[in-house]
Amino acid sequence: MVSIVSDTSTLYSPAEAKAEGFRVSPLSVTIAGETYKEYVDMDSARFVSIIKQGNIPTSSQPSVGDVSAVYEELKGEPILNIAMADGLSGTYQSAVTAANLCEGADIQVVNSRTLCGPHRYMVETAVALAKQGLSREAIMERIQPMIDTSKSYLLPSDFVYLRRGGRLSPLVSYVGQLAKLVPVMTLTEDCKQLTSAGIKRGFKQAVEQVIKLLQPDNLDSKWRIYISHAENTTLAEQARELVSKAFPDAEVQVVKLSCAFCTQGGPDCVAIQTVLL
Secondary structure, three states: OOOEEEHHHHHHOHHHHHHHOOOOOEEEEEOOOOOEOOOOEHHHHHHHHHHOOOOOEEEOOHHHHHHHHHHHOOOOOEEEEEEOEEEEEEEHHHHHHHHHHOOOOOOEEEEEEOHHHHHHHHHHHHHHHHHHOOOOOHHHHHHHHEEEEEEEEEEOOOHHHHHHHOOOHHHHHHHHOOOOOOOEEEEOOOOOOOEEEEEOOHHHHHHHHHHHHHHHHHHOEEEEEEEOOOOHHHHHEEHHHHHHHHHOOOOOEEEEOOOHHHHHHHHOEEEEEEEEE
16 A cells, blocks of 8 residues: 655644554744744644744754654555645655655655645545555546645735745835735745735735635635634634635635744734645
8 A cells, every 4th residue: 555644734743644544744843942843842822822922933844864764664665755845845855855865665755836735635635545545656646636726825914924034025014014914925836935916904805815816716616725824713714704705615624724834924824725626
């Protein structure tokens, strides 16, 4: 049977993933001078509370050693590692490096070109297909259309995180913070960076902008929409209501972001993502 491997961009802890029949390596976060493996040493609620005390977090990909250990455990079976988007993190490169170091293992590393919600669904689908006995090639035939069509939009609540990442100028971010504007960010065409898709006056208007951008895809029962959030259930529920009304036939699922993605989007951020079922 094909063994499915990934990382905690799937929003699965290592323990949860193992219980479901696959493996994930945790990303790490550093805050207040300490480094933690997400889902292992730190949860997002505690993490966001530490951020809100004035601490600036950073995140990093799983270590090559951690990924290699997973590969070694599964050696002897074909391995398919569906990694989070190359460029948004070094996770994909760690997976490739570990594969090159693992002699005698049959490993294919795939760039999902996405993260979080859609990434989660891709891995869940791969696991289900592997349990049915499908080959690695057959699993990828099913996954590839998801990789090709997935879309992601990020609505940060704090311009500081965009400024730190160099995605907005200091002046624009300062004015935006004062005016309580909400930026709409999306992935670049190569899915390696975030880029601006507009700035709106208020969260509701930002969600409506995302809906407008998604309307050409005609999201129906063949699609799932993920609303993910960094410990902000109120905004996530507001987004869910607006999105569900706009796309009544699509399944909408709300999930909580892990520590690493609270770092990238900032506390209270909300993401809206789509994946083909």
